[in-house]
Structure formats: C-alpha cells, structure tokens
Amino acid sequence: MDLSHFIQDTDNTASYDASPTMECSELEEFQSLSHLADEFSVLDCSLFPFCVLRDSDLRSEIYGFSRGTSLYEDRSLVRGNYVAGYILRELRIQSRKNTQTYPELCFIFDLPPELVFEIFEHLQPIDLYNLIRTSKGFRSLLLGPQARAVWRETFSRHPDIPSCPPDLSLPEWASLLFGPSTCDHCGCNEAMPDFSFRIRKCNNCLSTTLEDSEVENLPYFEDEHASQNDVLLTLIKRTHRYDAMAYPSSGQMYATRHCAKEAKSRAAEMKQFLVAIDSNQPSAQEAYGIFKAETASAVDNIMEHVQACNAWCFNFYNLLDDEFTERVSRTVERFSKLLGRMGYNPKDVEGARNDIHWTIYECCVRKHDSKAFRSCLPRLEIALEDAKWRRLSEEREELISQRKKEVNIIYKDCQRRIDPACWQHLPDSSHCYELDIISQYIDSHEQSATLDLDTAAQIILPFFDQWLAYGKRGLLELMSKHHIPSLSEENALDLATSVFICPLHSPEDFDHSVLLGWEDAAVHLECKTRRHYRDPQPTRPFPEPLLLQYSTTGRKAVLYLLGLLGMEASSSALDVEALEARFTCASCPPDSRPGTMKGRFAMKFKESVSHVVSRPDHSTDSFLLLSKEATESVVFHESSPRLEGELSWSCKHCSLHFESYVSRDSVTQHIQTIHAIPEPVQRVDFVYQRQKDPRRRSPHLIGLDVRRTYRCKKCPSLRSLRLWQLRRLLEHLDDEHDVSEPVENVDWYEIDIW
Ligand SMILES: [Zn+2]
Ligand SMILES: [Zn+2]
Ligand SMILES: [Zn+2]
Ligand SMILES: [Zn+2]
Ligand SMILES: [Zn+2]
Numbered sequence: 190m191d192l193s194h195f196i197q198d199t200d201n202t203a204s205y206d207a208s209p210t211m212e213c214s215e216l217e218e219f220q221s222l223s224h225l226a227d228e229f230s231v232l233d234c235s236l237f238p239f240c241v242l243r244d245s246d247l248r249s250e251i252y253g254f255s256r257g258t259s260l261y262e263d264r265s266l267v268r269g270n271y272v273a274g275y276i277l278r279e280l281r282i283q284s285r286k287n288t289q290t291y292p293e294l295c296f297i298f299d300l301p302p303e304l305v306f307e308i309f310e311h312l313q314p315i316d317l318y319n320l321i322r323t324s325k326g327f328r329s330l331l332l333g334p335q336a337r338a339v340w341r342e343t344f345s346r347h348p349d350i351p352s353c354p355p356d357l358s359l360p361e362w363a364s365l366l367f368g369p370s371t372c373d374h375c376g377c378n379e380a381m382p383d384f385s386f387r388i389r390k391c392n393n394c395l396s397t398t399l400e401d402s403e404v405e406n407l408p409y410f411e412d413e414h415a416s417q418n419d420v421l422l423t424l425i426k427r428t429h430r431y432d433a434m435a436y437p438s439s440g441q442m443y444a445t446r447h448c449a450k451e452a453k454s455r456a457a458e459m460k461q462f463l464v465a466i467d468s469n470q471p472s473a474q475e476a477y478g479i480f481k482a483e484t485a486s487a488v489d490n491i492m493e494h495v496q497a498c499n500a501w502c503f504n505f506y507n508l509l510d511d512e513f514t515e516r517v518s519r520t521v522e523r524f525s526k527l528l529g530r531m532g533y534n535p536k537d538v539e540g541a542r543n544d545i546h547w548t549i550y551e552c553c554v555r556k557h558d559s560k561a562f563r564s565c566l567p568r569l570e571i572a573l574e575d576a577k578w579r580r581l582s583e584e585r586e587e588l589i590s591q592r593k594k595e596v597n598i599i600y601k602d603c604q605r606r607i608d609p610a611c612w613q614h615l616p617d618s619s620h621c622y623e624l625d626i627i628s629q630y631i632d633s634h635e636q637s638a639t640l641d642l643d644t645a646a647q648i649i650l651p652f653f654d655q656w657l658a659y660g661k662r663g664l665l666e667l668m669s670k671h672h673i674p675s676l677s678e679e680n681a682l683d684l685a686t687s688v689f690i691c692p693l694h695s696p697e698d699f700d701h702s703v704l705l706g707w708e709d710a711a712v713h714l715e716c717k718t719r720r721h722y723r724d725p726q727p728t729r730p731f732p733e734p735l736l737l738q739y740s741t742t743g744r745k746a747v748l749y750l751l752g753l754l755g756m757e758a759s760s761s762a763l764d765v766e767a768l769e770a771r772f773t774c775a776s777c778p779p780d781s782r783p784g785t786m787k788g789r790f791a792m793k794f795k796e797s798v799s800h801v802v803s804r805p806d807h808s809t810d811s812f813l814l815l816s817k818e819a820t821e822s823v824v825f826h827e828s829s830p831r832l833e834g835e836l837s838w839s840c841k842h843c844s845l846h847f848e849s850y851v852s853r854d855s856v857t858q859h860i861q862t863i864h865a866i867p868e869p870v871q872r873v874d875f876v877y878q879r880q881k882d883p884r885r886r887s888p889h890l891i892g893l894d895v896r897r898t899y900r901c902k903k904c905p906s907l908r909s910l911r912l913w914q915l916r917r918l919l920e921h922l923d924d925e926h927d928v929s930e931p932v933e934n935v936d937w938y939e940i941d942i943w
Contacts, residue, residue: 267434267435267506267509268378269369269370269378270367270368270369270370270381271370271381271434271505271506271509272366272367272381272501272502272505273315273366273367273368275505275508275509276313276315276367277315277319280313280315280316302330302335306335306336306338306339309331309336309339309343310338310339310342310343310346311343311346312343313343313347314340314343314344314347314350314359314363314366314367315363315366315367316343317331317339317340317343317360317363318360318363318364318366318367318368319367321360331360332360337359340359340360340363341359344359349501350366350501351366351494351497351498351501352494354491354494365382365384365387366382368382368389370382370389370434371389372389372390372391372394372433373388373389373390373394374390374391374394374398375391375393375394377391379391379392379433379434380394380395380433380434381433381434381435381436381502383395383428383430384494384495384498384499385426385427385428385491385492385495386399386426386428386448390433391433392432392433395430395433395446398448399428399446399447399448399449400446400447400448400449400452401445401446402422402427402445402446402447404418404419404422407421407422407452409421409452409453409456410456410459414463417456417459417463420459420481421452421455421456421459422445422447423481423485423488424455424459424481424484424485424488425447425448425451425452425455425488426447426448426451426488426491426492426495427445427446427447427492428445428446428447428495429441429442429443429444429445429446429499430444430446430499431443431444435503435506436499436500436502436503436506437499437503438503439496439499439500439503455484458480459477459480462476462477462480463477465477516557517546517549517550517554518546519557520549520554520557520561521542521545521546521549523557523562524545524549524562524565524569525538525539525542525545527562528545528569528573533573534577534580536576536580537573537576537577537580538573538576540576540579540580541569541572541573541575541576544568544569544572544575544576545569545572548565548568548569548572549565551568552564552565552568588636589631589632592630592631592638592640593619593622593631595640596618596621596622596627596630596631596640596645597618599640599642599645599646599649600618600621600649601618601847602642602646603645603646603649603650603653604653604847605844605847606646606650606844607650607653608841609839609840609841609844609846609847609876609878610841610872610876611653611657612839612847612878613711613712613878613879613880614656614657614660614711614712614714615653615656615657616656616714616715617715617728619728620652620656620715620728620729620730620731621648621649621652621730622728623728623729623730624648624649624652624730625648626640626644626645626648627640627645627648627649652730655730655731656714656730656731657711659714659731660710660711660714660735661682661707663714663734663735663737664682664687664689664707664710664735664737664739665681665682667689667735667737667738667739668681668687668739670739671739671741680761682706682707682710683706683707683761683762683763684706684759684760684761684762685705685706685747685751685760685761685762685764685765685794686744686747686748686758687705687706687707687710687739687744687762688703688704688705688739688740688743688744688746688747688798688802689703689704689709689710689713689737689738689739689740689743690703690704690737690738690739690740690743690802691704691710691713691716691736691737691738691881692716692736692737692738693713693716693717693736694713694716694881694882695803696799696800696802696803697802697803700803700885701799701882702795702796702799702883703740703743703795703798703799703802704737705747705762705765705766705795705798706761706762706763707762708762708763708879709762709879710737712879712880712881713736713737713881714735714737715732716736716737716881717732717736740802742801742802742809743798743801743802745809746797746798746801746802746809746812747765747798748809749809749810749812750772750794750797750798750812750814751765753772753812753814754768754770754814763872765794765795766794766795768794769820769824770793770794770814770815770820771791771792771793771814771815771819771820771823771824771889772791772792772793772794772797772812772813772814772815773789773790773791773792773812773813773815773891773943774789774790774792774797774800774807774811774812775811775812775813776804776806776807776808776811777789777804777807777811779893780890786890786892786893786895787892787893788890788891788892788893789890789891789893790888790889790890790891791815791819791820791823791827791888791889791890791891792888793888796888797812813943814943815891815942815943816940816941816942816943818900818940818941819891819898819940819941819942819943821910822900822910822911822912822940823889823891824910825910825911826889826911826912827886827888827889828887828889832853832877833852833853833854834852834853835852835853835884836849836850836851836852837850837877837878837879837880838850838851838852838853838855838856838875838876838877838878839851839856839875839876839878840856840859840860840863840864840874840875841872841873841874841875841876842860842864842874843863843864845859845863846859850878853875853877856869856875857869857875860874860875891942895914896914896915897912897913897914898912898939898940898941898942899912899913899914899915899918899937899938899939899940900912900913900918900937900938900939900940901913901918901921901922901926901936901937902934902935902936902937902938903922903925903926903928903936904925904926912940913937918937919931919937922936922937
C-alpha cells in the first residue's frame, strides 16, 4: 500500500467516509474528544512540523497560549500542557544525541504498512498523538483498526505513563494526557486535564462546573436521612485539585469537589434503597449494604488510578519548578554582571538582588538575552535607585553610630575626672547627644568632622552638675507635693524618711527595694517609662518630669521603725543603712519553707519598708524588732553574701576602678598601697557604687513551730552565736564538749527573739 497519500491528504472529511478501512464507531468516538477536531488544520505544513521549531518555542507555540486564570500569578513556569511539553523536549534532547540523521524521511512511506507500523511502535505515545494531529492522512492511518497494535505497543514500551482506564481507547487516553490545556468551556489555555472527571476546565469554569464537597452544605439528603450525605461522598468521584494548572501532592485531601450531576443520580439510586428500607421490605438493608460496598469499591478503583495520574503530572510540575528556580538564579547572576558593567555600584547591585530576582519572576523572563535585559531594565533601575538610597542611609547611620561611640568614649573620660561618688548618679551618655557642639558633630555631613576631648569636656562637665541639680530639684519637688514637714532643703534628701519608688524597679511589681534618700534615688534619675524606650525621638538631656514617686507609706514605715530603734526622725539614710538590725512582720501569716519549719523572715530596715510598701493590706506598724542577741545570731546564720564581698566598690582618690568595680577588701588594699592611707574610711577614701538592680539576698527564717532559740555556752565565741533546738544542743554538748549532764545557764541558755 502506498502511504504517501496519507501525508499529502488535505483536511477533507469526505476522505474519511471514502476510506473503507476506517472503523466508523472509533472515529466518531475520537472526534467527540474535546478540542481535538479543530486543531488539525493549523499545523499541517510539513512532514514533521515539530522539526522546524526550537525547543524553547515548542511548548509556547503548540501547547502554550497567554495566561489567564492560574492562581499562581508569580509562577510563569507552567504554560499550556507542560507535561506534554516536558516530554517532547526530553525526546528532542535524546534525538540530538543520535548521530545518524535522515534529512529526508519520505522513503519510509514507500515501505509496506506492516513495516511502517513496526517503525511507529518505537515511537513515544506522544509522537503518535502528534502525528494524528498533523494531517488527515496520519489520522486515518493511526486511528484505523490495524493501528491498534501500534498504540498498545508504544504504551507498553512506556510503563511510566499512567495506564489507560478500561473505558477509554488508547488514542482517547493519549489525547487526554497530551492534548492542549484548553478549557472545554471558555477556551482559555489554563486547564490541565482533571482525571477524576476527564475534563479540562480553567479555574473560573471549574468553580461553576463542580461543587464543593462540604458535608454540611450537601443538599441531597435531609432530615432523618441527612447522614447519607456523608455516605454519598464515598460513592461518587471526587477531585482534590484546587488549581486548574496544578495537581495535589499525594495525601493532600482538602479542597474536595464533586460533580453535582453524578451526585444527584447516585442519590436517586440510594433513595430507592432507603425507601425500601423505610417500608420494611425484606432484605432491603442487606441489598443497600451490597450496593454501597460495590459502588464504593468501583469508585475507589477509579480514585486510585486518578491519584496515580495526579502524582505523575505533579512530578512534571516539580521538575519544571526546579528548572525554573535554577534558571531564575542564573539569570539573576547574569543581570547582576550586566548591571555591574553598566557602572552601578556593586554594593547596590548586591543590595537589589532580591528585587532583581522578583523582576525576573514578574516580567516572566524566559530567555536570558539582551532583549529580556532591556525589557527589565526600567524596573531594575528603580530597584537599584532604592538600593542606593538604602546604602546611603545605612552608611549615614553607620557614620552617626560611629560618632556616637566616639562621644561615649569622651563622656567616659569626663566621668573619670569627677568624684567617683557621683559615677552611678550620672545618666547614660545618650543624654548628651543633643548638647550643642556634640549634636553638631554627630549630625555633621562633613566626613572629616572631628570632636576633641577638651572642647567636649567644656560642655559635658557642666552637664554633669546640671544633671545632679536637676535630680535634686526634681526629688524635692516630689516631696513638697506631699507637704512633708519642712526641713532645710540642704539635708532633706539625705534623710531616711525621704522614701522614693522607681516604677520601673518597684517593690510591688518586681520585688525591688524602696529608695531611701538621695544616694539610692539618684541611681534611678534616668529611669524612663517603657513608652520612652520605644520613643524614636532622641534622648532629651533632661527628661521631664522625673519618673520617680515619693512614698508616704514608706515614710510612715521608716518613722515607725526608727521609733522601735529609739532613733531620731531626722536620722540619715546612710545611718540607717549601717545599722545591724532585723525585724519580723507581724501581719503576715508565718512563712514556711517546703519540707521544713514554719517561721518568720528576719528583714533588714530597707527590706521591711519595701515589704510594707508592696503590701497595701499591711499597716505601717506591723513590725517587731529582734532582740540584740537574736539579731547577732541571725547575722551569724545569714548565708547571703555580704555587701563587703560584692564587686561594687571603688577608690575615691583615683579612677582606677571606673570600668570594673572591686570588693571592699581590694579597694582598701589599693588605697593602703597606692595612696598610702593606712586606715581608709568609707565615703572619704572609697565608695559603695549602688546598682539599679542590686543583688537579691535570701533572709534568714526564724523557726516558730520548732523553736531554735538556744545557744551553747561551751563553744568558742564566734560559733557561740549559733542557734540550736534544745534536743540537738544537748546531744552537741555531750558529743563535742563531753558534758553529759548539762546545766542551764552554765552549759547552755535560751535567748529571747523579740
Ligand atoms: Zn474556562
Ligand atoms: Zn529605676
Ligand atoms: Zn508582712
Ligand atoms: Zn585609687
Ligand atoms: Zn558548743
């Protein structure tokens, strides 16, 4: 048989009818396939029309059109039937590797048809599909009954392609898999086949074709049969595709949709069974059970196949996605180089990298040529302008922060020059950024601007004095608002009765301490509200007003405690601090430590005041003063580190300890050796540097239920302060001092706690 007429045949439907070999039913079936019939005339131009196309054009020319409805606006990677496009491209790459090429293939068609079919058996199914699209001739040849074996053979040679469902012919299956992604309804090109319903619909048309399968919204069964809606969903085909161009990954089960027509007819079938059951017909229940099982199994088989098809397509999507991502990053590299050559600052090009990346995405750049670069250039230039602006502001910020660091160093140098007793009272160096020449220096646009120490010191040193005066004035104003009995302003702030609270370090919220007198309060002068911390405004030299509060409760508590101690109301805060006195609260129920006894904590003076201030239910006279003996013993038992050991001391004669404070012992040693003062005195030769967050100490618990109020008279003086339970003490006397029959007030004695 001469096959050449198949090739030269024009699109004349009469030839179908004239061909005695064509089996009508199959042809009709094939013609009824969606969007197959009207494509054939387009590309009937040469022997193998795909040969003249470049790889890059292949997908867009044959399978791709403009984009429309895809949900993936940022992805220009899939266009048209990307599965078919991908396979064709791979075939093309393979064929290039083949060194034996035949420019003229017409001789094939002089061969007997059996041989031609044998050759065709070596093609990919997609080749057969494309051949039937090239001409009437090929179509007639390959859809004829003698070609069935060819189709079967090509598919069996490519087991990776999902198997053809039993109710479709292989050409139909090939058409569904490899046909253009044209929407069955509106003709737009963003509709990959849906294998559940064997339709191609774009996102818009998909939503009008299929129904959402949310059980609560299903209208098929109502009232007592409402639960059958659930059953119905297992007896009809579903799709989990949420985008017309994409496929769900395996296991992705949300966004379920179904076909209303199918659901309606299935529901009608189910209703017949339900009617039979409702009218108590014999075996109706069993019959319904069998129907459900058989239908579900048939649907499950279909759905299993659908999943395999989805997974197959999903894989191509991923391959293209990976390729696309890689291609974009290569393009970013190339564009960056080109921009560098155009003279853009490399830092700006680097800074605009992200924008370059997105421009390439958004401009759907598919080739890396200079045309693509030119088309992107206006957007790239805007991105580079932004990057330049960002770079310049970063550089400016960097310069300003560098200058601030220099000012900080100068500020510290100035601090070293003043009395160490004031170091902790001065604010952070940011308070001086706004001062006259300092702000001029920081904000200067001259790269070469400088600030010398002496000039700056002329501003900073007076600022220190102004700051301390501002603090004192502020604290006195706070007191005067509460009509505190007038004392000479000179020493009003030194008194123990001048009780302040810093809201940021408050005894109520954070278990901090009240602030007694100037020395304590001055450390918190610069405490700012949280609002201030977030305030982008620069720090003002003197924030108004002070955040500190005066505490009248604290003042009353101080007066009461001073009364217990028999001290004057005008005692100074420093005198009170030096006291070795302990109090217990009589208002609180006894505290208990887990696993041990109940008792009361022995608190220091300031701790007692803080205790009252943080407990509004306490009256200010809730305290008992511990006896002298009990206090000695409590101090003996207190395990918490003492102030002396804290690294908070510094010499008052030099600035050696400015950067890191030392222990009291170290500072006295330093003064003895360096300043030759044999007996250094606190506040004259050295100072304690208070912190905003002083270290917490755990007070000693005095037992109430198990009394430990006995002392040994035989122990050496230092250990004699230890408190004992009586039983333990008697054992101790026997074991340690060999006193087997101890006598009260000779070998041991009891002390009074209060
Ligand atoms: Zn559509
Ligand atoms: Zn504070
Ligand atoms: Zn209490
Ligand atoms: Zn010194
Ligand atoms: Zn003893």
